Amino acid sequence: MLALYSNPKWLSVTRAAVDRLAEVLGFPVEQCRSITRAVDEALTNIVRHSYRNRPDQPIAMYFRKAHRRQDGQVQQGLEILLCDRGPAVEACKLQGRSLDEIRPGGLGLHFIRQAMNTVEFTRKGPTNRLRLVKYLAQENSVL
Amino acid sequence: MLALYSNPKWLSVTRAAVDRLAEVLGFPVEQCRSITRAVDEALTNIVRHSYRNRPDQPIAMYFRKAHRRQDGQVQQGLEILLCDRGPAVEACKLQGRSLDEIRPGGLGLHFIRQAMNTVEFTRKGPTNRLRLVKYLAQENSVL
Amino acid sequence: MQISARRHDKTTIFDLSGDIDFANSPVVRESVLREIRESRTPRVLLNLSQVRYMDSSGVASLVEGLKASRDLGSRFILVGLSTSTRDVLQLSRLIKVFEIYDNEEQAMAS
Amino acid sequence: MQISARRHDKTTIFDLSGDIDFANSPVVRESVLREIRESRTPRVLLNLSQVRYMDSSGVASLVEGLKASRDLGSRFILVGLSTSTRDVLQLSRLIKVFEIYDNEEQAMAS
Numbered sequence A, B: 001m002l003a004l005y006s007n008p009k010w011l012s013v014t015r016a017a018v019d020r021l022a023e024v025l026g027f028p029v030e031q032c033r034s035i036t037r038a039v040d041e042a043l044t045n046i047v048r049h050s051y052r053n054r055p056d057q058p059i060a061m062y063f064r065k066a067h068r069r070q071d072g073q074v075q076q077g078l079e080i081l082l083c084d085r086g087p088a089v090e091a092c093k094l095q096g097r098s099l100d101e102i103r104p105g106g107l108g109l110h111f112i113r114q115a116m117n118t119v120e121f122t123r124k125g126p127t128n129r130l131r132l133v134k135y136l137a138q139e140n141s142v143l
Numbered sequence C, D: 001m002q003i004s005a006r007r008h009d010k011t012t013i014f015d016l017s018g019d020i021d022f023a024n025s026p027v028v029r030e031s032v033l034r035e036i037r038e039s040r041t042p043r044v045l046l047n048l049s050q051v052r053y054m055d056s057s058g059v060a061s062l063v064e065g066l067k068a069s070r071d072l073g074s075r076f077i078l079v080g081l082s083t084s085t086r087d088v089l090q091l092s093r094l095i096k097v098f099e100i101y102d103n104e105e106q107a108m109a110s
């Protein structure tokens, strides 16, 4: 578990930890990068949208193993849960823009969905929970 | 705050996080390395000595800013608190061996003391607490 | 993250290093836009070879730099993309929108 | 962490990479000691150029390798030390205890 405040300067620290965690779990280097990018973009969204750039708000990250059956085989994976206490996220706003336009912004959710097998927003009491899961191809598994 | 289990495979993840944290706080690269090494050796001692290599025991790490007055100037620093729930550490055992012998083992505490300005073991209720502080030379400070 | 600008052969060259993320992309954006508008050189070149990471807000800053350059009739060129930086532009479907060269020499000769 | 051994010109050469810490120094120790005792070559060489980090248990494994080599009358040589690995041997006051060369070529010529 990693608990931090919503100051963007801690984003870098979280990336270093997630990248190494993915490495230790046996994800190939490109997937370490994309998982790290997904978590970074999700945290940035919490800072910007949930907390409107207030730097002193709490964020909690939980890491655990995940499993699923795929084609008769058990796949192991990494589940990351990001929790914040901002106002409830409006589901209708949770969409990236079309990628056909050339303009700044609206890319974060694309990066998150591209990297992870599961991307799931839920509200539980006063908490926004974003559940991210990435499964490991059988041959890389050291979990 | 970082909470983890006493499995040595998480040491690498913790090193990555601490190294980047020290970098973000403005410590020069050699000090980032030595702070990281100190934390790694302290965690290894918890795994080996407090928990006798059981991999499923809780470790909590707290990070916060520290301050001191030195030569009339305020120095900023990084304080790291490592907490475990193993049996009380016997103070008399807490010494590295003489460095004049060539033999394996007994180096960890030397590395910790070399890197940090403060190294302080205390027992609080069921918890061993190791407090490590490193101050930042004025010119590097971005805290 | 560090950013600095130099002028060479009618080109404004920015050297960036470290991680460009939400903590510092506003600084990147401001520096690049100010310098582009002040220098008004026919070429603007961003050397990204020392950039370790770039997030979507970093990409957004590049898009703003590109637009400001186009408004002034300047070319806006990226050089020294790492695998990671290239990936992020590819994912954004922006890799073809930017003029990209392997290194400064090739860009300057173009 | 990865470790592998090869034999070349009466020398047993170990290639190590990644982080040597308490999670894997037992594996390093076992592999090095077993190979030294089985191969009994006059030279044992550890190439550490790809080692990113080494903790005190890694240093302890090197000391054990050194002792086992001495017992068998073999030389025990380290090459490719990074700043970080060099620091850790210096802090341990062991830097002078080991025979150290910049790279394999220099060690093989020695």
Ligand SMILES: Nc1ncnc2c1ncn2[C@@H]1O[C@H](COP(=O)(O)OP(=O)(O)O)[C@@H](O)[C@H]1O
Pocket (backbone or CB within 6 Å): A041, A045, A046, A048, A049, A050, A089, A090, A093, A094, A095, A096, A097, A105, A106, A107, A108, A109, A110
């Ligand atoms: N944690 C969050 N809380 C509230 N709204 C969010 C959150 N994450 C994303 N959103 C909404 O989804 C939209 C798209 O997000 P994203 O693709 O990351 O692009 P950007 O953040 O640049 O707008 C945001 O503009 C915002 O309205």
Ligand SMILES: Nc1ncnc2c1ncn2[C@@H]1O[C@H](COP(=O)(O)OP(=O)(O)O)[C@@H](O)[C@H]1O
Pocket (backbone or CB within 6 Å): B041, B045, B046, B048, B049, B050, B089, B090, B093, B094, B095, B096, B097, B105, B106, B107, B108, B109, B110
């Ligand atoms: N967290 C701890 N709990 C209990 N004992 C400890 C702890 N840390 C260190 N010690 C004691 O201090 C001694 C010296 O530690 P160190 O210098 O790290 O060398 P080593 O761990 O190789 O013996 C250890 O052997 C142990 O007896």
